[in-house]
Amino acid sequence: MHPRRYKWKRAFIIVLAIASISAGFAGFSVVFRDNLVxxxxxxxxxxxxxxxxxxxxxxxxxxxxxxxxxxxxxxxxxxxxxxxxxxxxxxxxxxxxxxxxxxxxxxxxxxxxxxxxxxxxxxxxxxxxxxxxxxxxxxxxxxxxxxx
The missing domain is CATH 2.40.50.140 (Nucleic acid-binding proteins)
Structure with a gap:
């Protein structure tokens, strides 16, 4: 594989990880917002x-x-x-x-x-x-x- 391909793959994995963490945090806050007193x-x-x-x-x-x-x-x-x-x-x-x-x-x-x-x-x-x-x-x- 070419080094350029590794950069795109690594960037894609980083973006996917950030998006997953953000979606998880958003889901967590929506679920627990009603239970926060x-x-x-x-x-x-x-x-x-x-x-x-x-x-x-x-x-x-x-x-x-x-x-x-x-x-x-x-x-x-x-x-x-x-x-x-x-x-x-x-x-x-x-x-x-x-x-x-x-x-x-x-x-x-x-x-x-x-x-x-x-x-x-x-x-x-x-x-x-x-x-x-x-x-x-x-x-x-x-x-x-x-x-x-």
Whole structure:
């Protein structure tokens, strides 16, 4: 074979490899785009104001005295100590869910109320998910009796 033919063959293989990697990355991002959920503290959520169609997670403490239940629908406030977000959720809440404890809610924020589709509670009365504890530490309202 001629050296010129090797150059074209090598160039073709390189272009094919780049195209394959690009197509794989594009396919990967399309498939996982719907499963990508960002975590925000109430302060971050208020600052960023994601689109009402964007699925996000908000975490913090359930504000004491804020929990109300009516016909299987729960209304409560999630706070990071600096800011608070009203949350509404319809469904069964976890057994460990209670006021004054850490919670992560997944859903969407319409600018006024966070509409949760999923509620996740922590493991015991002093445990807090790392995302929630980091948000509370950033706000300056961390208490030493919490544990990660």
């Amino acid at each position: 960002f975590f925000f503290s109430p302060s971050e959520l208020l600052a960023k104001m994601p689109s009402p169609t964007t699925r996000v997670r908000v975490g913090g403490l359930v504000e004491k005295g804020s929990l109300q239940e009516k016909s299987g629908s729960y209304h409560f406030i999630v706070t990071d100590g600096a800011n608070s977000i009203p949350v509404t959720y319809t469904g069964l809440i976890p057994n460990l869910f209670r006021e004054g404890q850490g919670v992560v809610a997944e859903g969407s924020y319409d600018g006024k109320i966070f509409i949760a589709k999923t509620i996740m509670a922590k493991h015991d009365e002093k445990y807090m998910p790392p995302e929630v504890s980091d948000a509370i530490k950033k706000s300056g309202h961390w208490k030493s009796n919490y544990k990660q």
